[in-house]
Amino acid sequence: MKKAFGLFVLLCLAVACSEEDDILNQTAKSTYDDMAVFSNETLARYALNSIYESYIMTASYRTDFLDGYGTNTDVDLNKEFSDIEKVNFSQYKMSPTNSMFDKTDEAYLYSGNFKGIERANICIENLELYGDIDNKPRMGALYGEALTARALLYADLLNVYGEVPARFKPVTQETIYLPKSDKDVIYKQLLGDLQKAAGYMDWKQDRITVPGKACALGMYARLALQASGYSCRPDEGKVNTGAFGTVRKSTDPELQAEVLYPQALEALDEIINNAGLSLFDNFEDLWKWYCDLHAEYGKEVIFGLPFSDTRGQHLVRNSVPNTKYNFGITGGRVGPSPVLYFKFDKNDTRRNVTCIPYQYGTDGGPNWNSNACSTWYNGKFRLDWMIRQPITSNASEDGAKFPYLRYADVLLMAAEIANELGYLDRAKAYMRPVLVRAYRSEELADDYLSALVDKELFFDAVKDQRAFELCGELLRRQDLIRWGILKETLELHKIELQNMRDRTGKWSGYNDNIYWRVKEDGIDAEMYGLEPGETLDMTVEDPDGGWHRRTFFSTLSQKRIDNLFLADPDMNMYRPIPASVITSNMGVLQNDYGYTF
DSSP, X not given: OOSBOHHHHHHHHHHOOOSOGGGGGOOOOSOOBHHHHHTSHHHHHHHHHGGGHHHHSTBTTTTHHHHXXXXXXXXXXXXXXSSOHHHHTTTTOOOTTOTTTOOOOTTBHHHHHXXXXXXXXXXXXXXXXHSOTTTOHHHHXXXXXXXXXXXXXXXXXXXXXXXXXXXXXXXXXXXXXXXXXXXXXHHHHHHHXXXXXXXXXXXXXXXXXXXXXXXXXXXXXXXXXXXXXOEEEOXXXXXXXXXXXXXXXXXXXXXXXXXXXXXXXXXXXXXXXXXXXXXXXXXXXXXXXXXXXXXXXXXXXXXXXXXXXXXXXXXXXXSOOBGGGOOSXXXXXXXXXXXXXXXXXXXXXXXXXXXXXXXXXXXXXXXXXXXXXXXXXXXXXXXXXXXXXXXXXXXOOOOOOOEEEEHHHHHHHHHHHHHHTTOHHHHHHHHHHHHHHHHTOHHHHHHHHHTOOSHHHHHHHHHHHHHHHHTTSSOHHHHHHHHTOHHHHHHHHHHHHHHHHHTOGGGTXXXXXXXXXXXXXXXXXXXXXXSTTOOOOTTSOXXXXXXXXXEOGGGSOHHHHHTSOSXXXXXXXXXXXXXXXXXXXTTSOOOOTTOOO
16 A cells, blocks of 8 residues: 555544553644654554544444443343343344444444454554564564454454454455455454464553553464354355354364364463463452553453543443432443352352342442342442542443453463363363452362363363353353353253242242341442341341341343343344445345345
8 A cells, every 4th residue: 555644644643542641642744655654653653543443432342342242141131121122132133224233334333343454454564564573673563463453353343243354454446345254264364463463562561451462362362262163154155145054163174173272272371471460369359440440551451442531331331330420321231140149159259249139329338129130230340449530420431441351361261271182280270360369268269179070070160160250241152152052051041040030940949038238338238048048037127137128039020031032042143234334335245144134
């Protein structure tokens, strides 16, 4: 690409969403050519910053992705459960003409991500041409960052839409309209890019909002697991023809587990041994750190979505509702399944942080939620933990940098891969730090691990621990898909929810009424009757002890259960590309999976 670059750089300066405020205060010269921009570290930095605008657009990561993607699994549920357009995608009821998302606007996820990918393509091509990346380490690091940023945007397109066009060069007149590509082509490109990126980057990093070497290596492992796992795929040669497809693994010899897993484990070991990362000692402290808008690198979060401190709506939309802050946007859009609480060991400190059935009132203290069993909230996300920059009344932007990849996930991926490769003891060693923190006890962690005597039992533990550790982080649907158990898991979960509501099966020993009271600190609450063996008389209240009797299990809405999924989850694991995008691509681009309009 040999054209003037001035307009692009001016745009970069205008929309760069880096956390470095001084970048936004620079004045660009009137014109630059490609060589001038991408042979200069400062100007190349400006160009890269423009890639991240995709994350801050009104209806992409700021709202849609963090509210709706990945919900309605056995772990995460969308707060809304009526059969309406804005939640139909969560319910696996897919339509390319859904009015909430049938947009060509770049403010929406599909077009917005491709805008970011195009900017990354421009940066990558020109850094290769003019950046002297093999001789100038800082320019090489920028090149690695651009490759990683493109891979992140593409990974989400694959997760949300399945097959999409493969665009790895800047758009030309001949490539304005492209058909979809087999996802294997894209996976192989991204896996190669991430390996290449890591080779150009070192471990020096200041902030989690810029993807660095640990992010590149961690994303390599995540994509290796997905590329070698199950997903819905059109038949060979049928991509972009409207084919329905089947759930299967890739037949590409380069994407088999025996090829990718050893490389992925090597990448994860590199992070574990060299990145200088560690777990917070206390699980709750991690989320206090997150909610307080910290973004410094070197803790547990490897990459957080690059929102400024005054942009983004993850907390205001997904925190435990707290009317002390009088939000026009209510929290709790995504919360844990009511079943999840009861799957935790009672000694697991993650349980009472993650699973909250109550809200916070005008005084900031807990209020009982009359629909408690139907709508649990994720207590990782709390507005009262915003200390350094308290949220203001009626604010709609919170600045939280959603944890896209963190160190605990690295350890659990390493444990899963090591187990699959036959290294059971090594797999236990990877999982152990996560368990020690969860139980606050080395003895309890070792007792748990000692019971995992074979590959199958350890894999079951991986499935559990990823649920307990990563609830609310939008990874469960990806996991269920790649394990090939999405539909099976949802069908079983619907039965389990029904048994909970009716108090049948394993729930038959629970009383519908429980006791609830505010703790002495006035900030949190405790409940009695949610543990087996808690059999106080649930027909009376105990005001002297501060306990109040509340109806619980029967508040689980039947509609919540019935609408967990409204179509076959396996055949509707991906969204259709919006109809308006299909139309604007002049018939070259087609939806598969039967998503006609």
